[in-house]
Amino acid sequence: EVQLVESGGGLVKPGGSLRLSCAASGFTFTIAWMAWVRQAPGKGLEYIGRIKSKSDGGTTHYAAPVKGRFTISRDDSKNTLHLQMNSLKTEDTALYYCTKDLSLWGQGTLVTVSS
Amino acid sequence: QTVVTQEPSLTMSPGGTVTLTCASSTGAVTSGYDPNWFQQKPGQAPRALIYGTSNKHSWTPARFSGSLLGGKAALTLSGVQPEDEADYYCLLYYATVGVFGGGTKLTVL
Numbered sequence: 739e740v741q742l743v744e745s746g747g748g749l750v751k752p753g754g755s756l757r758l759s760c761a762a763s764g765f766t767f768t769i770a771w772m773a774w775v776r777q778a779p780g781k782g783l784e785y786i787g788r789i790k791s792k793s794d795g796g797t798t799h800y801a802a803p804v805k806g807r808f809t810i811s812r813d814d815s816k817n818t819l820h821l822q823m824n825s826l827k828t829e830d831t832a833l834y835y836c837t838k839d840l841s842l843w844g845q846g847t848l849v850t851v852s853s
Numbered sequence: 854q855t856v857v858t859q860e861p862s863l864t865m866s867p868g869g870t871v872t873l874t875c876a877s878s879t880g881a882v883t884s885g886y887d888p889n890w891f892q893q894k895p896g897q898a899p900r901a902l903i904y905g906t907s908n909k910h911s912w913t914p915a916r917f918s919g920s921l922l923g924g925k926a927a928l929t930l931s932g933v934q935p936e937d938e939a940d941y942y943c944l945l946y947y948a949t950v951g952v953f954g955g956g957t958k959l960t961v962l
Contacts, residue, residue, distance in 0.1 A: 773951075775899075783891070783899060783942050785951035799949035802854075835898060840889055840944065840951075841910060843898040 747847030760836030875943030
C-alpha cells in the first residue's frame with residue numbers, strides 16, 4: 739500500500755525547534771521528489787518546500803516564510819523524509835503534510851507554537 | 854510578494870458545469886507555471902486532481918478537467934455531483950517554489 743505517515747508534531751515554545759519525520763512505503767522513495775505543505779487551523783494550504791531525489795541532485799527549495807529557518811532532508815536508506823524547524827514562531831502553528839511531489843499526501847502532524 | 858487568486862466561493866446545482874479559476878499577480882498563467890489542482894474535504898488531507906495544467910491522476914474522476922482560460926488556470930467540473938462539495942486549491946510554480954491559491958469553497962445545493 740502506498741503510504742506516507744508523518745510524526746514528530748507537538749507543542750513547542752516560540753523560538754524553539756522541532757523535527758518532523760515522514761515514513762514512506764509502497765513506492766520507490768529513492769527516486770521520488772518529496773515536499774512539505776502546511777495548513778494553519780481554518781486556513782488554506784501553504785507550500786513549504788521540496789527536495790529532489792539524489793539522482794536529480796538532491797537540491798532543496800523553500801518558500802520565503804520558512805527559508806533560513808526550515809531544512810528539508812531525506813534518508814533514502816530508511817525511506818524517510820525530515821523537516822527540521824528552527825526559530826519557530828506562533829504563525830508556524832499548523833498541520834504539516836508530507837507529500838510525494840504533491841500527488842500522494844499523508845494525514846499530517848500537528849505543530850503548535852505557543853508559550 | 855506573489856499572490857495566486859481563486860474565487861472564494863461558488864455554488865452549483867447537481868448536474869451543472871462549473872469552472873474554477875486561478876490567477877497570478879505576475880500576469881497571465883501559462884503552462885510554464887505547471888498548474889496543479891487539489892480537492893480537500895473537511896477533516897481530510899488534500900487530494901491531487903490535476904497536474905501540469907491538464908493531466909489527470911489515475912484516481913481523478915473523468916468529470917474533472919484542467920485547462921488555461923483567459924490568462925488563468927482553470928478547473929472545470931462537468932456534471933457536478935453532491936460529493937464534489939469541497940475546498941479546491943490551485944498551485945502555481947514560480948521557478949522552483951510553489952504558491953497555493955487561497956482556495957475556492959464549492960457548495961453543491
